[in-house]
Amino acid sequence: MPLDVDRARRETSGCREVAHLNNAGAALPPDAVTEAVIDHLRLEARIGGYEAAAQAAEATAHTYSAVAELLGCADTEVALVENATRAWDMAFYSLSFSPGDRILTSTAEYASNALALLQVAQRTGARIEVLADDEHGQVDLTDLAERLDSTVKLVAVTHVPTHGGLVNPAEGIGTLTRAAGVPFLLDACQSAGQLPLDVRTLGCDMLSATGRKFLRGPRGTGFLYVAESLADRLQPPFLDLHSASWTGPDTFTVAPGARRFETWEGNVAGKIGLGVAVDHALQWGLPAIAERITTVAATLRERLRELPHVQVHDRGERLCGIVTFSVHDAASADVSAQLRRAGINTSVTTAANSRFDPHAQQDLVRASVHYYNTTDEIDQLCAALPR
Ligand SMILES: *Cc1c(COP(=O)(O)O)cnc(C)c1O
Numbered sequence: 001m002p003l004d005v006d007r008a009r010r011e012t013s014g015c016r017e018v019a020h021l022n023n024a025g026a027a028l029p030p031d032a033v034t035e036a037v038i039d040h041l042r043l044e045a046r047i048g049g050y051e052a053a054a055q056a057a058e059a060t061a062h063t064y065s066a067v068a069e070l071l072g073c074a075d076t077e078v079a080l081v082e083n084a085t086r087a088w089d090m091a092f093y094s095l096s097f098s099p100g101d102r103i104l105t106s107t108a109e110y111a112s113n114a115l116a117l118l119q120v121a122q123r124t125g126a127r128i129e130v131l132a133d134d135e136h137g138q139v140d141l142t143d144l145a146e147r148l149d150s151t152v153k154l155v156a157v158t159h160v161p162t163h164g165g166l167v168n169p170a171e172g173i174g175t176l177t178r179a180a181g182v183p184f185l186l187d188a189c190q191s192a193g194q195l196p197l198d199v200r201t202l203g204c205d206m207l208s209a210t211g212r213k214f215l216r217g218p219r220g221t222g223f224l225y226v227a228e229s230l231a232d233r234l235q236p237p238f239l240d241l242h243s244a245s246w247t248g249p250d251t252f253t254v255a256p257g258a259r260r261f262e263t264w265e266g267n268v269a270g271k272i273g274l275g276v277a278v279d280h281a282l283q284w285g286l287p288a289i290a291e292r293i294t295t296v297a298a299t300l301r302e303r304l305r306e307l308p309h310v311q312v313h314d315r316g317e318r319l320c321g322i323v324t325f326s327v328h329d330a331a332s333a334d335v336s337a338q339l340r341r342a343g344i345n346t347s348v349t350t351a352a353n354s355r356f357d358p359h360a361q362q363d364l365v366r367a368s369v370h371y372y373n374t375t376d377e378i379d380q381l382c383a384a385l386p387r
Pocket residue numbers: 082083084085086110112158160161162187189190209210211222
C-alpha cells in the first residue's frame with residue numbers, strides 16, 4: 001500500500017513551515033514525538049525527575065522493544081545512548097587490537113569513525129585498510145573477500161554514507177565476515193528509518209544509529225545493537241554503576257548484554273520520544289518508507305539533471321534518499337544559504353570530512369528527502385537555485 005503522504009504531512013507541524021530536505025541532518029519529527037517528549041518534561045517538572053522516570057518505566061522499556069523490532073533483535077541486545085557516534089565508539093573501543101592487526105573500512109566511512117580508527121591505530125599498532133570501491137562506488141566485495149584472513153580483527157563499514165546517495169552492500173559484507181569469523185560493525189546512522197534493517201539478514205555483529213535522522217526521533221538519542229554472543233565478551237571503555245556492579249571493595253562485574261554500553265544518567269524524555277518515533281516508522285512500514293523515499297529522491301535527481309548549470313554527484317548502483325549536487329560557479333555553502341532564505345532546508349557535505357573517499361573532491365549541497373516530501377517541494381528547490 002502506498003504511504004499516505006497527506007496524512008504524514010498533517011501529522012508533522014514542520015511541513016507547514018519549511019520545505020525540509022535536510023532529513024539526513026535531522027528530520028522533522030512527527031507531532032506525536034514532540035508531544036511525548038514535552039509531556040515527560042512537564043511530568044518531571046511537576047513530580048520530580050526520578051519519580052517521573054519511575055512512572056514512565058513502561059514507556060522507556062517499550063523503546064527497547066521498538067528498537068529491537070526495528071532491527072530484528074532481542075531487547076537485551078539494544079543499548080540506548082546519546083547519539084550514533086557514542087554508540088559506535090562504545091562498540092569500537094571495547095575491542096582490543098595488537099600491532100599488525102588489520103581493520104578494514106570503506107571510503108564511505110563517517111569522519112568521527114575514521115578519527116577513532118586512526119587514534120586506535122596510532123595507540124595499538126593496528127593497521128587501517130580502506131576497501132576498494134567497485135565501479136559504482138560501493139564496497140567491492142571481491143576486494144573484501146581477498147583481504148579477509150585471520151589478521152583482520154574488525155570490518156567497520158558505513159551502510160549509507162553521509163556524503164552521497166549510495167547504499168553499501170551490507171548483506172554481502174555480512175556473509176563474508178561471518179564465513180571468516182571476523183566481527184562486523186555497521187554504521188547504520190543514515191539507513192535506520194530509511195531502509196528496512198534486519199541484523200540477522202545483514203549479518204552484522206554490532207550496529208549503531210541515531211534517533212534524529214531518518215527515524216524522526218528527538219536529538220540527543222542513539223542506539224547500539226550488539227549480538228548477545230559478542231556483548232558478554234566485550235569490555236566497555238568506561239563503566240558506571242549501571243553498566244557494572246561493585247561487588248566488593250576490589251571487585252566488580254559487568255552487566256550482561258547491551259546494558260554494559262549504557263550509562264545510568266540519560267535523557268528520559270528523549271528515550272521515550274525515540275520509542276514513539278520508532279513506532280511511527282514501524283506503523284508506516286519500512287518497505288513503504290524506503291519505496292517512497294527512493295521515488296522522491298529519483299525525481300529530485302531527474303529534475304536537477306535537467307538544469308544545465310547543476311551537476312548531480314551521487315554514485316552507487318542502489319541509491320537512497322540522499323542527493324548531492326553542485327551548481328557551476330557557486331560555492332555549495334552559498335547555494336544552501338540561498339535555499340534556506342527561500343524556506344528550503346538542505347545542508348552541505350564537506351570534502352574535508354570524507355578523506356577516505358577519493359571522489360569527494362569538493363563541498364556539495366546535500367538535499368535529503370523523506371517520505372513526507374513532495375514533488376512540489378522539489379520544484380521549489382529547483383526554482384530557488386542560482387541561475
Ligand atoms: C550523522 C552520522 C553519524 C553520527 O551520528 P551522531 O548521532 O551525530 O553521532 C555517524 N555515521 C553517519 C554515516 C552519519 O551520517
